Amino acid sequence: MQPLLKVEGLKKSFGGVAALRDGRFELAGGSVHALCGGNGAGKSTFLSILMGIHKRDGGTILHRGKPVEFNSPAEALHSGIAIIEQELSPVPHMTVAENIYLGREPSTRFGGIDFKTMNRNAQALLDRLEFNISAKEYMMNLSVAQMQLVEIAKALSHEADVIFMDEPTSAIGEKEAQHLFSAIERLKAEGKGIVYVSHRLSEIFQIADSYTVFRDGGFVGAGKLADIDRPGLIRMIVGRELGEEYIKTNTPTETAGLEVSGLFAPGKIEDISFTARKGEIFGIYGLMGSGRTEIFNCLFGMDRPSSGEIRLDGQVVSIRQPSDAMAEGIAFVTEDRKVTGLNLTDSVRNNICLASLPEMSPAFVMRRSEEQAASADMIARFAIKAARDTMPVSGLSGGNQQKVVLGKWFLRQPRVLLLDEPTRGVDVGAKREIYRIICDFAASGGTVVMISSEIDEILGMSDRILVMRQGRSAGIHDRQETDAQSLVHLST
DSSP: OOOSEEEEEEEEEETTEEEEEEEEEEEOTTEEEEEEOOTTSSHHHHHHHHTTSSOOSEEEEEETTEEOOOSSHHHHHHTTEEEEOSSOOOOTTSBHHHHHTTTOOOBOTTSSBOHHHHHHHHHHHHHHTTOOOOTTSBGGGSOHHHHHHHHHHHHHHTTOSEEEEESTTTTSOHHHHHHHHHHHHHHHHTTOEEEEEOSOHHHHHHHOSEEEEEETTEEEEEEEGGGOOHHHHHHHHHSSOOOOSSOOOOOOOSSEEEEEEEEEETTTEEEEEEEEETTOEEEEEEOTTSSHHHHHHHHTTSSOOSEEEEEETTEEEOOSSHHHHHHTTEEEEOSOIIIIIOOTTSBHHHHHHGGGHHHHOGGGOOOHHHHHHHHHHHHHHTTOOOSOTTSBGGGSOHHHHHHHHHHHHHTTOOSEEEEESTTTTOOHHHHHHHHHHHHHHHHTTOEEEEEOSOHHHHHHHOSEEEEEETTEEEEEEEGGGOOHHHHHHHHO
């Protein structure tokens, strides 16, 4: 059977540096094909060429057996190739229907927008896909998962038969991801071809039929997922044996590091109590909206709880704002490094030193030598791969960006490390390095509290796990006495 999409020998260089040396790929209709590779493997360049964002330097692209070359995403869409990007960009103050048909709204005979027809067509499309979303709802009222489904509907409104999904679950939880996977199964049944890009290998083995691996800008191999196991796929992605995926070198002590009692924030969390010990990695698991991040916002002074008590090393502390939390030795790695963790237009050095500016600039004068030495120390400590520390942090891979965020906080020598989705959007090799950093911090006597929506990660890294459901605790469980099924059951 003729493939929907066939790519051979794709090449692209930027400034004489090869970003893609040999891009090869073949997609069958009615299937999900995982495109795998670490950060810098060439996946983004590959997708950009196929969507007409970049011109290829060499190679061939066949869509339904015919050679194609797109000069813009609009041309790719017109030919039936669509992409759902990792960074969603909805127009929040417009309706679902308006977002789906943005720029190609049906018109009345008088030249105005035919809202009635647009709403009817959008609702028919959503209903066909079994998406429980109103076409008249405003985008700002939707969850992130629902926005992802609207993006799928938008892609299909172009009659696309090839759909690229770039990290589609990076900002949604386990339950929401299952809704997305159900939608993908319906697309497969309609004969669509899905190219699925994700660093979450558990998802790939759940949803994909076949795989292609890129490494260092080149094709490594392809095949059916039924013919390869997880260690084998990891070996292809990183190019070596990676060893144990989850590193556990810490041993919890009996000494309390962080104690939380009766934390209450109206409409967000109710009566949250737990003790995270020194040397411990204390996990928090729950679905989106369960109150996970809201706990951290209270602990870091971004929200003020109406009641509750926080103790550090046995002493009651008052945290009214982030500066209070920082002064007490609390660090907070937020879930979205690009929005709240980094200044993407600034340098690696400035980002690393951002949380330590008051200490480095007494009398409002920056101690440049101290700043440079601190940056070099964190880059070496966390093996951050950067050509120079004055380069924009936006030029780093996702894993290295995350290590810059960690370096920023470790520079302050914290007592408690709050981690919200610490490995989101990073490849398996970088994940392992981040796990080592986390465990080393705990092993040295630090206290770690970690939120993760990846069940494998929360079970693999945590010593004990607090399960959240609808703003309340559904219990605290030892990692040795629970499993994935129990966590999902408790969280729903």
